[in-house]
Amino acid sequence: MSRLRVAVLFGGRSSEHAISCVSAGSVLAALDRDRYDVLPIGITPDGRWVLAADDPASLAIRDRALPAVDPTGTGLALPGDPTAKGLVVLDAGEVPADLGAVDVVFPLLHGPYGEDGTVQGLLELAGVPYVGSGVFASAACMDKAQMKRLFAAAGLPSPRYAVVRSGRPVPPAVRDLGLPVFVKPSRAGSSMGITKVDDWADLDAALAEAHRHDPKALVEEAVAGREIECGVLAGLDGTPEASVPAEVRVTGGQAFYDFEAKYLDDATEFDIPPDLDDETVGRVRALAVEAFEALDCEGLARVDFFVCADGRIFVNEVNTMPGFTPASMFPRMWAAAGVSYPQLVDRLIRDALRRGTGLR
Numbered sequence: 001m002s003r004l005r006v007a008v009l010f011g012g013r014s015s016e017h018a019i020s021c022v023s024a025g026s027v028l029a030a031l032d033r034d035r036y037d038v039l040p041i042g043i044t045p046d047g048r049w050v051l052a053a054d055d056p057a058s059l060a061i062r063d064r065a066l067p068a069v070d071p072t073g074t075g076l077a078l079p080g081d082p083t084a085k086g087l088v089v090l091d092a093g094e095v096p097a098d099l100g101a102v103d104v105v106f107p108l109l110h111g112p113y114g115e116d117g118t119v120q121g122l123l124e125l126a127g128v129p130y131v132g133s134g135v136f137a138s139a140a141c142m143d144k145a146q147m148k149r150l151f152a153a154a155g156l157p158s159p160r161y162a163v164v165r166s167g168r169p170v171p172p173a174v175r176d177l178g179l180p181v182f183v184k185p186s187r188a189g190s191s192m193g194i195t196k197v198d199d200w201a202d203l204d205a206a207l208a209e210a211h212r213h214d215p216k217a218l219v220e221e222a223v224a225g226r227e228i229e230c231g232v233l234a235g236l237d238g239t240p241e242a243s244v245p246a247e248v249r250v251t252g253g254q255a256f257y258d259f260e261a262k263y264l265d266d267a268t269e270f271d272i273p274p275d276l277d278d279e280t281v282g283r284v285r286a287l288a289v290e291a292f293e294a295l296d297c298e299g300l301a302r303v304d305f306f307v308c309a310d311g312r313i314f315v316n317e318v319n320t321m322p323g324f325t326p327a328s329m330f331p332r333m334w335a336a337a338g339v340s341y342p343q344l345v346d347r348l349i350r351d352a353l354r355r356g357t358g359l360r
């Protein structure tokens, strides 16, 4: 039996480049080489596709130093043409003999230019099956303002918000939200550009910070709730299934689950399962599947919630390509549900092949 050719796509142009590298290192380490022929493809911060070393160790965070794609690899491109049958080499010089068609792509990219439908659009054009959500769901989940409109249309409660565009006046609806508020880029991730504002005097600086990442920012009412996350994974026929949920508790000095707390400091604890009653856990899992379906997600997603003491549950966001290291929430929640990291990778690849490309 010939091995399946899997291209692992990582790095990318967004501010989450390094986190994508870390996720990719773990997936490269987990792919069973007896069954998969693995082609690691890095995307540099300026968007060049390069053949990368198959070396998971080089993609880890070491001494707070973040990994990045080595830009010196052979330049590649995937033409958006299904008759071209795979990758082409852009650089002159040595051409790897085995480069060409791939059976499936694992786009382990976070943030804009990767998790937002752009790469998914290219893969659709090229006719190459890929792991995870398609163009629409990827784009919708990347843009928090649009995501929240779809939540509202599906009757899913989410914190109130107002959109503030760069260079345009702050709409009066912002102050109606009441303090504190969270100010965030509409299209970013890993808590980049997010500020908690306790005093309106700090609003402009917070908006400027969010606008550094995205000219479209969101101001959101702060919800005093526990942060609960739930993984969703497509079953054999594509029907979404919810994982064991988890609680994220920030135990360091951070005011919220910010970038430092997420990746650098030993400042976060995860409770899997969370210390919640069965009824609440059941509601969280049902809402996770509802959110997944409301946004037309495919393959996998991590749905994040705020669970309040009075029993209210808000959906914060859906991540179509959640952090994917063995230490990340998504794989850990599935491990608690009995699906190991290598099994998770296998299931996602199988699901991508089952769906294929095109309207579905």
Ligand SMILES: Nc1ncnc2c1ncn2[C@@H]1O[C@H](COP(=O)(O)OP(=O)(O)O)[C@@H](O)[C@H]1O
Pocket: 159, 182, 184, 188, 189, 190, 191, 192, 194, 220, 221, 222, 223, 224, 227, 256, 257, 258, 304, 316, 317
């Ligand atoms: N409305 C809110 N109420 C309370 N905390 C919030 C709110 N919005 C964001 N946060 C905090 O900021 C973190 C990151 O915000 P989030 O919207 O999830 O952005 P990202 O896509 O960068 O993860 C959350 O995990 C939470 O700790």
Ligand SMILES: [Mg+2]
Pocket: 190, 191, 304, 317
């Ligand atoms: Mg988040």
